[in-house]
Every structure is written in structure tokens, then in C-alpha cells.
Amino acid sequence: MNDAIRVLHLTDPHLFAGADGQLRGTVTAATLQRVLDHYSAGDWQAHRVLVTGDLIQDDSAEAYDRFRDLMLPLNLRVHCVPGNHDIRDLMRPVCCRPPFSYCAWEEIGDWLIIGIDSCVTGDAGGRVTSAELERLAEAVIGSPAKYVMVCLHHPPVPMGSKWLDTVGLVNGDEVLERLRTLERVRVAAFGHVHQEFDEDYEGIRIIATPSTCRQFARGSDDFAVDDNPPAYRRIELNSDGSIDTELLWVSE
Numbered sequence: 001m002n003d004a005i006r007v008l009h010l011t012d013p014h015l016f017a018g019a020d021g022q023l024r025g026t027v028t029a030a031t032l033q034r035v036l037d038h039y040s041a042g043d044w045q046a047h048r049v050l051v052t053g054d055l056i057q058d059d060s061a062e063a064y065d066r067f068r069d070l071m072l073p074l075n076l077r078v079h080c081v082p083g084n085h086d087i088r089d090l091m092r093p094v095c096c097r098p099p100f101s102y103c104a105w106e107e108i109g110d111w112l113i114i115g116i117d118s119c120v121t122g123d124a125g126g127r128v129t130s131a132e133l134e135r136l137a138e139a140v141i142g143s144p145a146k147y148v149m150v151c152l153h154h155p156p157v158p159m160g161s162k163w164l165d166t167v168g169l170v171n172g173d174e175v176l177e178r179l180r181t182l183e184r185v186r187v188a189a190f191g192h193v194h195q196e197f198d199e200d201y202e203g204i205r206i207i208a209t210p211s212t213c214r215q216f217a218r219g220s221d222d223f224a225v226d227d228n229p230p231a232y233r234r235i236e237l238n239s240d241g242s243i244d245t246e247l248l249w250v251s252e
């Protein structure tokens with residue numbers, strides 16, 4: 001559809017202060033750049049970018065500067081939410097300044113895009129506080145937008161991976177129920193799981209995008225990475241409330 005809102009979904013870049021910082025043998029700045037180059041070389045042009053957390057890995061302000069410098073050439077508004085590896089006090093100075101935004105909401109076309117914070121300081125697992133759920137509800141109820149895309153770091157549903165589900169969203173059921181009762185939510189997009197996911201929950205498309213660096217093995221009882229390459233996702237928010245999405249793997 002020509003009037004769709006096109007969202008480039010990137011997640012979990014796990015950047016370091018140094019350009020050569022590695023996560024399990026992968027230079028994360030290089031793989032994010034590879035993903036960005038792949039996007040830029042294509043003929044699909046996004047209106048917005050969404051980054052669902054774990055921007056950095058090493059607790060440094062410099063890694064956020066690196067994120068900013070890698071993303072600025074896109075010349076697009078970038079919606080960000082924190083992940084469990086993020087440090088909110090270091091992330092906000094970069095992500096609260098245009099063209100970045102932090103847990104923000106925006107009406108664009110027929111859609112409301114809103115980021116929510118699902119992180120618990122010091123815990124890999126997540127919880128969306130009642131205050132954050134109220135903020136979400138107020139934004140949705142107060143918006144004339146017909147449809148809503150909710151963005152967060154942690155998965156609101158189990159992934160069928162024993163270790164990963166121990167660090168999921170402890171109140172996922174409550175979050176899903178709130179999304180359902182708000183009625184206009186059509187998409188929930190998240191990161192954290194470093195793997196592909198795309199299922200429907202009562203008319204809400206629940207979507208994860210693999211990381212721009214290393215991926216976790218799907219369905220594994222114990223922590224395990226696999227050899228899938230970096231990835232990103234194209235999401236098109238259509239004016240009838242449906243979405244189209246395509247996952248792109250970026251091999252060397």
C-alpha cells in the first residue's frame with residue numbers, strides 16, 4: 001500500500017565504546033553498519049526507525065555516542081526504548097534529543113507509535129510497571145489515531161525457550177490483556193530474544209526481530225547462540241490497520 005507508514009526495525013546492537021568491541025566474537029559496530037548499509041542499498045525507504053533496546057553492552061556513555069553516530073546518517077526519526085543492557089541515565093542524553101526519542105509516542109498517518117519501558121534495573125528479565133501501563137493507556141485513549149503500534153524490549157509472550165523465558169516479561173499476561181482491552185493495538189514489536197518471532201494474539205501481531213549482531217538458538221532449553229547472520233525488519237503499517245512485514249538477514 002502506497003500510504004503505509006514504513007518502519008525500519010533494528011534491535012539489540014550491543015555496541016561498545018571501542019569500534020572493535022566484540023560480543024561472542026562479533027564486532028557489533030561492524031555488523032550494525034553492515035545492516036545499515038544493506039538497508040540503504042535497497043529501494044525500500046523507511047519513514048521511521050525503531051530500536052527496541054540493548055543499544056550498548058559495556059555500560060559506557062561512549063557506546064551511546066557510537067550508536068548516535070552510526071544512526072545519524074539515516075536522517076530519520078529514531079524511536080528508542082531501553083533494554084536490560086542499557087543504562088537509562090547514559091541512554092537518555094543521546095536518545096532524548098532529536099532525531100532520537102526515548103519511550104515516546106508519535107501520531108503518524110492513521111497510527112500511534114508508542115515506546116514503553118519494560119526494564120527492571122539490575123535484572124535481565126522485565127516488568128512493565130502499572131505506571132507505565134497507565135501512561136500507555138492514557139496515550140492511546142487520548143489519541144485520535146485509529147491503530148497503535150507498541151514497542152518494548154521484552155517479549156510479552158513466552159518464546160518456548162526455557163532459559164530465555166526465565167528472563168522474559170514477568171507480567172506478560174497483564175501487558176497483553178491491557179493491549180487487548182485498549183482495542184486499537186495492532187502490533188507489539190520487541191527485541192531481547194535475538195531471534196525471529198511473528199504470531200497473532202487476538203488480532204495483535206506480536207513481532208520480534210533478530211539482533212543486528214549475534215542470534216540465540218531458537219527453542220533451546222539452555223543458553224545457546226546460533227550462526228544466523230545479523231538481521232533487520234521492514235514493517236509497513238497500513239491504513240486499514242493491517243501490517244506487512246519482511247525480515248531480512250544480512251550475510252557477509
Ligand SMILES: [Fe+2]
Nearest residue numbers: 012054083192
Ligand atoms: Fe540483547
